[in-house]
Amino acid sequence: MAEWNLADIWDNVAASVPDAPALTHDGSSRTWAVVEQRANGLARHLLDAGCGHRAAVAFYLHNRPEYCELMYASAKASLTHVNTNHRYVAAELEYLWTNADAEAVVFQGVFTEQVDALRGALPLVRAYVHVDDGHGDCPDWATPYETAVATPTDGSVRAPEGRSDDDLVFMYTGGTTGMPKGVMWRHGDLIAVTDRANRQALPVESDVDADGVSAAVRARTVGPGPISLVACPLMHGTGLFNSINTLMLGGSIVTTPGTGFDAIGFCDTVQAERVKSTFIVGDAFARPIANALDAEPDRWDLSSLRVMISSGVMWSAEVKRRLSEHLPRLIMVDTYGSSEAIGMGSSISSGERTEQTARFSLGAGAVVIADDGSLVEPGSGVIGRVGLQGHTPIGYYKDPEKTAATFPVINGVRYSIPGDFATIEADGTITLLGRGSVCINTGGEKVFPEEVEEALKTHPAISDAIAVGVPDERFGQAVTAVVVAPDDLDPTEAIGHVKERLAGYKAPKRIHVVDDLARASNGKIDYKRWTTWAAERT
Numbered sequence: 001m002a003e004w005n006l007a008d009i010w011d012n013v014a015a016s017v018p019d020a021p022a023l024t025h026d027g028s029s030r031t032w033a034v035v036e037q038r039a040n041g042l043a044r045h046l047l048d049a050g051c052g053h054r055a056a057v058a059f060y061l062h063n064r065p066e067y068c069e070l071m072y073a074s075a076k077a078s079l080t081h082v083n084t085n086h087r088y089v090a091a092e093l094e095y096l097w098t099n100a101d102a103e104a105v106v107f108q109g110v111f112t113e114q115v116d117a118l119r120g121a122l123p124l125v126r127a128y129v130h131v132d133d134g135h136g137d138c139p140d141w142a143t144p145y146e147t148a149v150a151t152p153t154d155g156s157v158r159a160p161e162g163r164s165d166d167d168l169v170f171m172y173t174g175g176t177t178g179m180p181k182g183v184m185w186r187h188g189d190l191i192a193v194t195d196r197a198n199r200q201a202l203p204v205e206s207d208v209d210a211d212g213v214s215a216a217v218r219a220r221t222v223g224p225g226p227i228s229l230v231a232c233p234l235m236h237g238t239g240l241f242n243s244i245n246t247l248m249l250g251g252s253i254v255t256t257p258g259t260g261f262d263a264i265g266f267c268d269t270v271q272a273e274r275v276k277s278t279f280i281v282g283d284a285f286a287r288p289i290a291n292a293l294d295a296e297p298d299r300w301d302l303s304s305l306r307v308m309i310s311s312g313v314m315w316s317a318e319v320k321r322r323l324s325e326h327l328p329r330l331i332m333v334d335t336y337g338s339s340e341a342i343g344m345g346s347s348i349s350s351g352e353r354t355e356q357t358a359r360f361s362l363g364a365g366a367v368v369i370a371d372d373g374s375l376v377e378p379g380s381g382v383i384g385r386v387g388l389q390g391h392t393p394i395g396y397y398k399d400p401e402k403t404a405a406t407f408p409v410i411n412g413v414r415y416s417i418p419g420d421f422a423t424i425e426a427d428g429t430i431t432l433l434g435r436g437s438v439c440i441n442t443g444g445e446k447v448f449p450e451e452v453e454e455a456l457k458t459h460p461a462i463s464d465a466i467a468v469g470v471p472d473e474r475f476g477q478a479v480t481a482v483v484v485a486p487d488d489l490d491p492t493e494a495i496g497h498v499k500e501r502l503a504g505y506k507a508p509k510r511i512h513v514v515d516d517l518a519r520a521s522n523g524k525i526d527y528k529r530w531t532t533w534a535a536e537r538t
Contacts, residue, residue, distance in 0.1 A: 002164065002165045002188070002205065002206055003165035003186075003187070003188030003189075003191070003192065003204065003205060003206060004165060004187060004188055004191040004192075004202065004206045005075065005163045005164060005165055005167055005187045005188075005191075005206070005208075006071075006072075006075040006167075006169075006187050006190075006191065006244065006248075007072065007075035007076040007156075007163055008163060008206065008208045008212065008214065009191070009202075009214070009217055009248050010036070010039075010072055010075065010247060010248070011036065011076075011156050011212060012208070012212075012213065012214045012217035012218055012221070013032060013217060013221050013247070013248070013249075013250045014032040014033060014035070014036035015213075015218070016217070016218045016221040016222070016250060017032055017221055017223065017224055017225075017250045018031060018032050018033035018036075019031050019032070019033065020032050020223070020224035020225075020250060020252070021224065021227075021252040022034075022035040022068075022247070022252055022253070023035055023065035023068055023069065023252065023253055023255075024065075024227075024252055024253070024254045024255070024273060025064055025065045025254070025255045025256075025257070026256070026257045027272065029252070030065060032250070035065075035068075035069055035072065036072070036156075038069055038073075038149040039069050039072035039073040039076055039149075039157075040073075040076065040153040040155075040156060040157045041148065041149040041150050041151040041152070041153055042069065042070065042073035042129075042145075042148050042149045042151070043073040043074070043076040043077035043079075043153075043157040044077075044151045044152070044153045044157050045127070045129070045143065045148040045149075045151040046073065046074075046077055046079060046104055046127055046129075046148075047077050047157070047159060048151070049104065049126045049127035050103075050126045050127075051077070051079055051103045051104055051126055051127065052103065053078055053159055053160075053161045054078055054079065054080050054167060054168055055079050055080065055101075055102075055103035055104065056079070056080045056082045056097075056100040056101055056102045056103060056104075056170065057070070057074050057079050057080065057081060057082060057102065057103070057104045057105075057106060058082045058084050058096075058097050058100065058102045058104065058105040058106065058107075059071075059081060059082060059083055059084055059106060059234075059235065060084040060086075060105060060106065060107035060108065060111050060115065061084075061106065061107065061108055061131060061234075061235075062086065062108060062133075062233075062259050063230060063233060063234050063239070063255040063256070064108075064131070064133075064255050065253075065255065066106070066131050066145060067234045067255075068234070068243060068247065068253055069149070070106055071240075071244070072247075073157075075163075075167065075187070076156065076157045076158065076163075077157055077158070077159050078158070078159040078161060078162075078163055078164070078167045079104070079159075080100075080167070080168045080169065080170050081169045081170055081171075081240075082096070082097070082100045082102055082170045082172065082182070083170070083171055083172055083234075083235040083236070083240070084096060084097075084172075084235060085172075085180075085235060085520075086111075086233075086235065086259070086521065087520065087521070090114065090117060090118060092180075093114065093118060094118055094121050094122070095179060095180070096172060096180055097118070097122055097125070098121070098122065099179075099180075099182065099397070099398065100170060100172070100182055100397065101124055102122065102124065102125055103124055103125060103126050103127070104125065104126060104127040104128070104129070105122075105125055105127075105128050105129070106128075106129040106131065106145070107128070107129070107130065107131065107142075108130075108131045108133045108135070109130060109131065109132055109133045109134065109135035109136050109137075109138075110133055110135040112130065112135070112136060112139060112142075115128065115142075116139065116141070119141065127143065128141060128142035128143065129142060129143050129144075129145050129148050130142040130143065130144055130145060131145045132144065132145065132146070156212060164187070165186060165187050165188030165191075165206070166186055166187070166188070167186070167187045168184055168185065168186060168187070169184075169185045169187065169190055170182045170183065170184060170185075170397060171183045171185065171237050171240070171339045173237075173338070173339040173340070181396040181397075181399055181402060182396055182397035182398070182399075183339045183340050183393045183396060183397075184393050184394045184395055184396065184397050185393050185394075186393075186394060188391075189391040189392065189393070189394075190241070190244070190342075190391075191248070192204065192391040193342040193343050193390075193391045194241050194242075194244055194245045194248070194342065195245060195248060196343075196364070197343075198245070198248075198249060200219075200220040202216050202217065202220075202248075203216055220249070221249070221250040223250075224250060224251070224252070225246065225249035225250035225251030225252070226246055226249060226251040226252075226276045226277055227251060227252045227254060227273060227274060227275050227276050227277075227304075228242070228243065228246040228251055228252070228253055228254065228275065228276065228277045228278065228279065229254040229255075229256070229266070229269060229270060229273070229275040229277075229278040229279070230242070230243050230253055230254070230255060230278075230279050231256075231261060231266055231278055231279060231280050231285055232261075232279055232280055232281045232285060232312075232521075232522055232523070233521045233522055234255075235522075236281075236312070236521075236522040237311075237312075237337075237338070237339045237342075238279055238280075238281055238309075238310070238311045238312050238522065239279055239522075241342060242279040242309055243279070246277070254269060254273050254275060256269050260521065261284075261285055261288065261521070263288035263289050263291065263292040264292055266278075266289060266292075267289070267292055267293070267299070267300045267302060268300070270300070270302050270304065270305050271300045271301050271302060271304075274304040275304055275305055276304055276305065276306055276307065277305075277306065277307040277308070277309065278305065278307070278308050278309070279309050279310075280308060280309070280310045281310060281311065281312040281313055281522050281523035281524075282310050282312060282313035282314050282315040282316075282523050283313070283314055283315055283316050283319050283457070283464075283523075284313060284519050284523030285310075285523060286308075286310065286315055286319045286320070286323060287319050287463065287464075289323065290319055290322040290323050290326075293322075293323070293326040293327075294322065294326075297326060302326075302327060303329075305327060305330060306329060306330065306331060307330070307331050307333060308323070308330055308331070308332050308333070309333045309335060310332070310333070310334050310335065311334070311335040311336070311337055312338075312522060312523060312524065313522075313523045313524055313525075314357060314358065314450055314453065314454060315332070315334045315357070316357045316454055316457055316458075317349075317354050317355065317356055317357045318457070318458055320332050320334075320349045320354050320355075321354050324349070324350065324351040324354065327351075328350075328351035329350075329351065330350065330351070331348060331349075331350050332348070332349040332350065333346060333347075333348055334346065334347040334348075334349070334355070334360070336360045336363075336386075336432060337363075338418045338420075339393075340392070340393055340406055340407075340416050340418045341386075341387075341388040341392060341416040341417075341418055342391075343363040343364065343365075343366070343388070344360075344362070344363050344366045344386055344388050344420075345360030345361055345362050345363050345366060345386075345430060345432075346360060346361055346363060347359060347360045347361065357454050358431060358432040358433075358450060358451070358454065359425075359429055359430070359431055359432075360429060360430050360432060361428070361429050361430075362424075362428065362429070362430055363388070364390065365388050365389045365390035365391075366386060366387070366388050367386075367387055367388075367389070367415075368384040368385065368386055368387070368422050368423070368424050368430060369384050369385050369386075369387045369410065369415070369417065370382055370384040371384070373410045373411060376423070376424050377424070378424040378425060378426050378427070378428050379424070379425060379426035380423075380424070381423060382423065383421050383422070383423055383433065383446075384421065384422065384423075385417050385419065385420065385421055385422075385436070386417070386418075386420045386421075386422050386430065386432075387410075387415035387416065387417040388415060388416045388417075389413050389414065389415050389416075392407065392414070392415075392416040393407070393416065395407055406418060406419075418435075419435050419436050419437060420432060420433075420434065420435055420436075421433040421434060421435075421436055421439070421448065432450070433448035433450065433451065434448035434449055434450040434451070438468075438527045440467070440468070440469030440477050440479055441469065441476055441477050442469065442472070442475045442476060442477050442478060442479055442505060443474075443475040443476065443505065444476075445505050445506075447467075447469070447479055447505070447506045449466065449467040449468065449527070451502065451506065452465075452467035452479060452481065452498065452502065452506055452507075452508065453465045453466060453467050453481075455497070455498045455501040455502050455506075456481055456483060456494070456497075456498060456508075458497070458501070459485075459494055459497045461485045461486055461489050461494075462483045462484065462485045462489070462494065463484045463485065464483065464484040464517050464519075465481055465482070465483040465484070465517075466481065466482050466483075466517055466525055466527070466530050467479060467480070467481050467508065468480055468481075468482070468527060468530050468531040468534050469531065470531065470534050470535040470538050471535060471538075472509075478509040478510070478538075479505075479506065479507065479508045479509055480508055480509060480510045480511075480512070480534045480538070481494075481508035481510070481511045481512070482511075482512045482513075482514055482517065482530055482533070482534055483511055483512070483513055483514070484513075484514060484515065484516060484517060485513050486513075487513060489511070489513055491510070491511040494508075494511055495507050495508055495509075495511065510534075510538070512534060512537060517530070
């Protein structure tokens with residue numbers, strides 16, 4: 001039998017818990033029955049517009065219910081999700097949608113001007129769908145979203161070719177260098193890696209019968225699933241992949257109004273919706289939450305919140321401890337993965353135990369591979385790259401060269417190796433050192449920025465930090481830090497603070513103070529930009 005397809009799972013969820021909430025936004029909810037009906041209409045509209053089998057659909061949306069509805073509709077019609085970064089300018093949008101061969105663009109009203117300016121450069125696009133967000137009327141060249149979801153249908157919509165575990169989800173990722181690359185996930189592989197940690201995981205092979213019924217899905221969907229607040233962007237893997245899992249369990253995805261992360265609004269929503277789990281991206285989200293709770297510890301009742309899941313950037317032990325002081329029952333799951341490899345490792349902290357920063361237990365199928373292709377032995381001190389075998393993407397869309405580099409076959413085994421370096425401790429856990437592309441070489445010694453940044457952020461006056469390597473006549477590169485701190489920060493004292501925690505050669509030679517590091521909405525940072533910025537000030 002074949003593996004799973006997302007639409008088959010969600011159709012069975014909708015049949016099992018039709019009256020349970022599926023999507024909640026700004027206090028208003030839609031049930032699973034309503035969402036399934038609307039997804040059918042949207043899927044029918046896109047197929048009627050001429051979108052071909054597995055055609056790419058550009059999701060140009062902030063966090064809102066339409067994102068998940070469109071994901072469901074795309075799965076029903078065997079269309080391919082293409083995430084779109086809200087911050088992209090015209091040239092980047094044109095590159096992304098052209099590279100993806102997009103045949104449909106679904107966009108919020110706030111982006112109408114950007115989309116209109118590009119229409120002449122997108123000859124493959126057959127359908128534009130406008131989501132009303134209060135920023136102007138739908139243009140005459142697009143279809144209102146509410147009109148599209150009201151398209152008449154007869155039962156659950158399918159493409160003429162039928163659904164398959166080979167249907168695709170594209171996750172475009174910029175990485176640290178080059179133009180965005182489209183990571184291609186098969187439904188079967190994506191479901192396998194996102195579902196396997198669930199208490200009642202689905203069997204590897206689908207049991208959907210000729211009538212579309214799955215006994216396995218219905219057996220575990222006997223009531224409403226978890227209520228999850230997606231705090232980080234749905235346009236990135238952390239938000240989307242975890243939301244997909246919540247919906248596979250018959251749960252409800254909660255989104256908040258606005259375009260950026262607001263810690264006050266986050267706490268308000270957790271309290272109002274009795275949220276059980278939430279998805280964030282490291283300190284960029286966790287630190288503002290801790291700050292809000294420190295400032296007003298008695299303002300909110302957040303007792304419903306039991307699980308906080310993070311991935312993508314550093315989540316420091318210090319911030320985890322601060323959260324535990326306010327939420328002692330909170331389980332903090334720091335997952336190590338990427339758009340190219342889900343489940344490479346995890347670290348679980350709670351009120352009773354806070355794990356070290358960047359220390360993870362290896363996930364199923366994860367290993368550390370030395371330069372010669374051998375597996376790194378625990379406790380050896382050898383630095384290698386983390387690789388994952390098993391359910392991984394099939395590659396990058398239209399980029400065989402980069403596919404071969406990231407998904408090599410080593411000793412007969414195909415791995416996904418995104419590029420992170422690590423060592424394996426004697427107890428089998430890994431210490432993550434960072435991405436090789438931003439590694440600093442100073443006097444022949446390798447310095448990974450993440451460990452320097454973590455040491456800097458333990459300083460009481462430093463709220464955020466980045467470490468980069470700038471050209472240096474003596475050392476080749478000099479470790480340089482850019483930090484968010486008061487103007488009166490004493491650089492010499494801060495450098496000494498780092499030297500108390502790391503070898504002297506890893507400590508910054510210089511420290512620059514700024515008001516903000518301009519992190520992206522997913523918490524990640526532009527190392528290239530700050531390296532240039534710091535070099536200009538050397």
